Amino acid sequence: MRGSTTRYLIAGVVLLLIVAIAFWVRGSRSPSLPSGLPADALAVARERGLTPEDIYGALATYVPGGKHDEFVMFASGGHSGQVIAIGIPSMRILKVIPVFVPDSWSGYGFGVENTAIHEVYGRGPYPPADTHHPALSETNGEYDGEFLFIGDKLNGRVAVIDLKDWETKQIVRNPVFNNNHGAAFVTPNTEYVVEVSQYGVPLGHRYAPLERYKEEYRGLITFYKFDRKRGRIVLEESFAVELPPYWQDLADCGKAASDGWVFVNSFNTEMATGGVEKGNPPFEAGVSQNDMDYLHIINWKQAEQLVKAGKFVRINGFRVIPLKEAVAGGVLFFTPEPKSPHGVDVCPCGKHIVVGGKLDPHVTVYNIEKIKQAIQNKDYEKTDPYGVPVLRFDATKEAQVELGLGPLHTQFDDKGYAYTSLFLDTAVARWTLGGCKYKAPEEPWKLVGKVQTHYNIGHLAAAEGDTVKPAGKYLVALNKWSVDRFLTTGPLLPQNLQLIEISGTGETMRLLADMPLGMGEPHYAQIIRADRLKSWETYPDVGWDPHTQAKATEPGLDKPRVEVKGDTVYVYSTVIRSHFTPEHVKVKKGQKVVWHLTNTERTRDATHGFAIPGYGIGASLEPGETVTVRFVADKEGVYPFYCTEFCSALHLEMMGYLLVEP
């Protein structure tokens, strides 16, 4: 019996052991496979040669069909002239928003009258554009998801996009200046949209010889007053401040501790004017001789007071505070910044201003309290040739942090880290802030990690990284060159946007995915939490004019008819699956045509198009939308107009004839 008992005991212990070991072995599979994982999921990864890091990237970025991205990145389209909206983490392009350049898909610039581009340029031709810095509207320093602003460096323009329908509502050409760079930026409650000039020119679109550069050429900062209710910049309530003809570059508006201020960096304080063909130093050398350039410190609330006090002149009808008045009125101060600065970025608390000097391996951090103190103390090291006081460097500087080669731009997270792009190192540096409401575990003002990018990173954008409350989690590197990262697309290659996970601390940053962008060169981007956007799914009512964001005032848009008044034929068309009414529109050669089309659909995604061959007309009509096209019927013939958006099984039958009789 005893042996038997022992045997049972042993058997029992052993059984327990087996179970324990089995659990241990299963447990060592940590993390365990989700139950029901298809047997071939990892097989396909192996077959495709994915590394463990690739697998992580795949699983961290894949957004299944029907699920939505957590963030939206609004990227400038660079010299595409548009804005590109990208979902994060999937890095899929959700939409290209036409801004300064025509777009055949949405009918923007193709004969539709009620659009921003038509308002300014009529039927064209339209100039190219080079969009640089998108700025989301803010309330108390946080993104509110209502509007987006974007600057065009090429022609000195700023545009307003309404995020209710993701359409451009206004294009403003600077009345005084023909190029910009630091545009657009907003003040913390979107009181102003800020545009800063780049290359010095005579103010007012005038001619002056280059020999009179110092005397007649200038820089400019423009404060466009934004009327949130109307969704428009109001030129009459806007103003500018004259600046010396240094090349102003990037800008950032103060927030929280620095609300009321704008910071602009500059280079070419040498005021070099080039002329390599005459034996002068080329611009690239001429503008990089000084060890220090000037960070511009601008008190916009004070500038408002000067305008109120009438301390402005009018140039082309636009209010400009002269440089002398700006200096006298305490609006403009300088402090030195290391040579050839490029980026200037204000931290979430608003206390620190970070400047990247691309020919200096450090970022320089300024403290707004120190700046204010130096201003109060008149702690100037000199005045510049235009009389602008230069605050003593050591009086305004908080820290200098050595990061690597070619520091450009800086973004922020919710853990007390700053992230700076290093153009020459082609990397992102993570470093610690000091005295911020967010505290990193490491000591302040220290480089803690780097991640390589591919290749030549310019800007970088962190989730809500320009606000008083960054979201952390994701950062996107906007790389200028892609070289061999993607399939060859001929000699013109895409840019490369790389998604980086920044959830961790210390050195831990993970490159998750590469995204080719083969339609322009995004300069800068802002990333907003998707749940902040309150976009419309259809227009609120039938007969909606998206340009005014109101019901159109023209009566009877939903009553199809043709009316002839004098030499003009007025057509009122309704558009619904799957017909236009009327289907025949007969005019005589030489008659003017005014054609109103109204999409009477109320179903989401029930968009119709409208196009006429030969007459350069293309429109997109979203549910409820009304558009107007206008042309002279100067070519006789038969023109089948049709719906360009595949709307139903009978879409191809959705057409009609425009008959232009001899």
Add this chain to the structure above:
Amino acid sequence: MRGSTTRYLIAGVVLLLIVAIAFWVRGSRSPSLPSGLPADALAVARERGLTPEDIYGALATYVPGGKHDEFVMFASGGHSGQVIAIGIPSMRILKVIPVFVPDSWSGYGFGVENTAIHEVYGRGPYPPADTHHPALSETNGEYDGEFLFIGDKLNGRVAVIDLKDWETKQIVRNPVFNNNHGAAFVTPNTEYVVEVSQYGVPLGHRYAPLERYKEEYRGLITFYKFDRKRGRIVLEESFAVELPPYWQDLADCGKAASDGWVFVNSFNTEMATGGVEKGNPPFEAGVSQNDMDYLHIINWKQAEQLVKAGKFVRINGFRVIPLKEAVAGGVLFFTPEPKSPHGVDVCPCGKHIVVGGKLDPHVTVYNIEKIKQAIQNKDYEKTDPYGVPVLRFDATKEAQVELGLGPLHTQFDDKGYAYTSLFLDTAVARWTLGGCKYKAPEEPWKLVGKVQTHYNIGHLAAAEGDTVKPAGKYLVALNKWSVDRFLTTGPLLPQNLQLIEISGTGETMRLLADMPLGMGEPHYAQIIRADRLKSWETYPDVGWDPHTQAKATEPGLDKPRVEVKGDTVYVYSTVIRSHFTPEHVKVKKGQKVVWHLTNTERTRDATHGFAIPGYGIGASLEPGETVTVRFVADKEGVYPFYCTEFCSALHLEMMGYLLVEP
């Protein structure tokens, strides 16, 4: 001792059992995790709520940075007017190729003279476009990766894109017709690029009243002769065939067994002309009354003979074979096809022609041998009102396969399956071919599986699915509506392209990924193996003119200088990191300017841009490229021109001044 021995024995067995079970448990982890899998890869999947199917999709589609996609899909951009190149399986947009619509990024349509769009339209304004069907050039029925053709439905145009540099080289406006639909398609050795009309109009861009529709309105098929060496369509060697005024729709060129033939389907054999506003049936009803429409069967080799024999007339200088001659000469035959057909597709062997009739739940399959036999036997059921012989349906038909609601288009794989899009079911049906060189395991002409798509699928594209040698593996569903699949982007929503894995047999098809496409509505796409593309990485030589694909003949492009001849200022600029030479260009108001710019770089990706504010000039200069811009300096002032492509750390310094003196 006995008890002890037993105990040892039991212990031994148990130990073995433990080891065996441990191995079993480990072994059951099939497929095992790749060694070194980061512990957090599956954790992030769980945290993000990915299902096992999502994990499969992620791992099957993720393409790591630096690795390349296996296929490239060239998709029409629909009413964007462009072509969109997408990597597969990553579904990332590699590039948007500007075709019919200006593009600010590449400077296409923004003042650069040596481009296809400038050649036709000068400085604009440019009409919108609606690209429909891309066609890759073929050699012996396989894609050769050399050229891409695309039709514009809106204005009856066809364009030629050279895949050496992915640029549009030619835009051809049909001399006789102002709209199309079935364009472009190529014959198996790219002898011709085929364009088929859609809506009936009078030939030759004339006016005729709608009341004379049957008498004076017509359809047209155009055969554009392609000169592969010059990379151009040669209008003088091209011709067209007059067709009855049915609405011709899609087309496909015969190949292998059916080489020498083109198949075109049609609807509106009712010749309805609409006019709902007058109480007529609207087009959507009027054109769908007949039970049968006509598949057009066109012998293009015979048509070539008729042209040689002088059996053509000239309309606007272009050779057109009249309908009567086409019938008499054995060029044109009809056979009935079930009501409202839409897609027509030729199988890899060329033997079978598949027609999808969107108001019929079947696809109808015709056999080219039967067609030829019926033609030889004059097995006509009647002639149509224009004298075209209608081959007896049962004499030409091979099979009808019931698939579901709204069958449209068909693609093929390398396993004997056909795939048909079902618009109303919003699904892809897989079914078996019969008598094909590829044999599916199931019996022929049977539906074997369906996969849901989201939503309203139009075209679908399988890898090399239009060739004599399909690649299988991947299929893309081009869905017209996305509704709620992505974040709301305002009332205008993206399309949804869905990647489907078709490697398996039988029912097994897997939806791998959704891709939003928010910049137009791709109609059709072709997918080519990436290794067939032999694209250039830089231009072959400095001074290369991409429009002629040859070195520019203008001498001394690499010698910067300014020459004044009469009222014209000739500027020769070199462009290299990081300066333009010359940096100062001074002209007098009213002078003409001809400006040659040459990028002297030989480094891949060393692209520079060139833009002038105020003068509507934007250019992109790839390594080696030379461009010419021409304008009248009619506005005095100071215009800083600059490089729009971030090319080096000193990119912002790469600028110069255009000074227009009063």
